[in-house]
Amino acid sequence: xxxxxxxxxxxxxxxxxxxxxxxxxxxxxxxxxxxxxxxxxxxxxxxxxxxxxxxxxxxxxxxxxxxxxxxxxxxxxxxxxxxxxxxxxxxxxxxxxxxxxxxxxxxxxxxxxxxxxxxxxxxxxxxxxxxxxxxxxxxxxxxxxxxxxxxxxxxxxxxxxxxxxxxxxxxxxxxxxxxxxxxxxxxxxxxxxxxxxxxxxxxxxxxxxxxxxxxxxxxxxxxxxxxxxxxxxxxxxxxxxxxxxxxxxxxxxxxxxxxxxxxxxxxxxxxxxxxxxxxxxxxxxxx
Ligand code: NDP
Numbered sequence: 001x002x003x004x005x006x007x008x009x010x011x012x013x014x015x016x017x018x019x020x021x022x023x024x025x026x027x028x029x030x031x032x033x034x035x036x037x038x039x040x041x042x043x044x045x046x047x048x049x050x051x052x053x054x055x056x057x058x059x060x061x062x063x064x065x066x067x068x069x070x071x072x073x074x075x076x077x078x079x080x081x082x083x084x085x086x087x088x089x090x091x092x093x094x095x096x097x098x099x100x101x102x103x104x105x106x107x108x109x110x111x112x113x114x115x116x117x118x119x120x121x122x123x124x125x126x127x128x129x130x131x132x133x134x135x136x137x138x139x140x141x142x143x144x145x146x147x148x149x150x151x152x153x154x155x156x157x158x159x160x161x162x163x164x165x166x167x168x169x170x171x172x173x174x175x176x177x178x179x180x181x182x183x184x185x186x187x188x189x190x191x192x193x194x195x196x197x198x199x200x201x202x203x204x205x206x207x208x209x210x211x212x213x214x215x216x217x218x219x220x221x222x223x224x225x226x227x228x229x230x231x232x233x234x235x236x237x238x239x240x241x242x243x244x245x246x247x248x249x250x251x252x253x254x255x256x257x258x259x260x261x262x263x264x265x266x267x268x269x270x271x272x273x274x275x276x277x278x279x280x281x282x283x284x285x286x287x
Contacts, residue, residue, distance in 0.1 A: 002026055003142040006055035007062070008072060010037040012117045013086070014062035017146050018046055020121035021060075024145035029056060033072060052076050058139060060146075061085040062113075066093045070100070078106030082135055084143065086111040086127065091157030091164075098131065098156035107135050110156045112163025113147060126150045130158035172256075173202065179247070179256055186250035217278045226272070226279040233280065234273030237264035 003026050007018040010032035021028045022044045030038050031049040038048040049055065053076050061069055066089040073083075083101055085094075085108060094110045101108035109131040119125045125147035129136050133154060140149045152158045177198055184194045204211030220226050226233075240261040247254035267273075267283040 004056040009063035016117040078104040128162040220278040226275040228276035
């Protein structure tokens with residue numbers, strides 16, 4: 001079914017989304033704050049609006065943050081419009097934005113898209129959506145052009161809770177790999193020598209085997225019980241101190257290892273050293 005989609009924001013993400021909607025056969029209107037970014041899309045059949053007021057019923061927004069939406073649509077009549085905002089921001093900002101759109105007669109669907117531009121419209125791409133379920137369902141067929149639709153709930157902040165959780169794991173996991181590679185390189189070990197072991201670690205953590213800590217910890221989080229007989233937090237806090245020592249003596253940055261050491265030591269000092277590593281979540285919940 002052909003739908004009219006208005007894409008607001010023609011950065012790396014928005015312009016790829018507009019192109020993907022066009023290739024899926026939809027009628028596409030585009031608008032960007034700074035003119036001059038729509039040429040290639042117009043050549044593919046898009047209509048370039050001179051103002052966001054020309055938007056149709058369904059708007060897909062991809063901008064730097066939610067402030068950009070206020071700046072762009074502050075003067076636009078939103079009655080009857082569905083705004084699907086795929087920009088990044090904090091959950092509370094999305095909740096306020098939902099009220100802001102509703103006060104202007106529109107409906108906000110919030111989304112966190114989990115792929116970079118080359119992944120848009122490709123198999124495996126997915127987006128966390130939150131907001132009114134019936135509105136998401138009504139537009140699912142159209143939205144599926146850019147990615148799978150993963151609906152996570154009515155609270156408009158939820159899309160970003162899932163998105164930020166995923167991004168945090170992505171960034172901190174990869175930064176841990178950068179630290180590990182820098183440590184290895186400081187001792188003359190080539191990054192390619194470390195790679196198979198990094199793959200073993202990341203794969204094992206996510207897997208079903210004896211290193212499948214994601215699964216073990218999830219069960220512990222749900223039970224709020226953290227058995228530590230096999231490997232106590234105290235032992236791991238001391239071990240994290242050895243990691244910090246290794247970074248410091250190598251003369252490389254130790255910011256992330258030091259932050260982990262402090263966190264482990266705090267959980268230990270709070271009296272939970274005999275429990276397992278999972279007990280650190282209790283310290284994270286109570287800063
Ligand atoms: P870009 O920096 O490429 O584009 C930003 C867009 O926001 C531009 O269209 C820019 O307009 C617009 N914009 C910024 N500030 C304002 C404002 N005050 N008023 C109106 N328009 C404004 O970003 P991306 O396309 O890479 O990212 C867009 C969103 O998608 C971000 O929230 C990002 O976190 C998220 N995201 C990005 C991914 C990626 O890999 N790139 C992956 C997943 C999500 P102008 O051209 O006028 O400056």
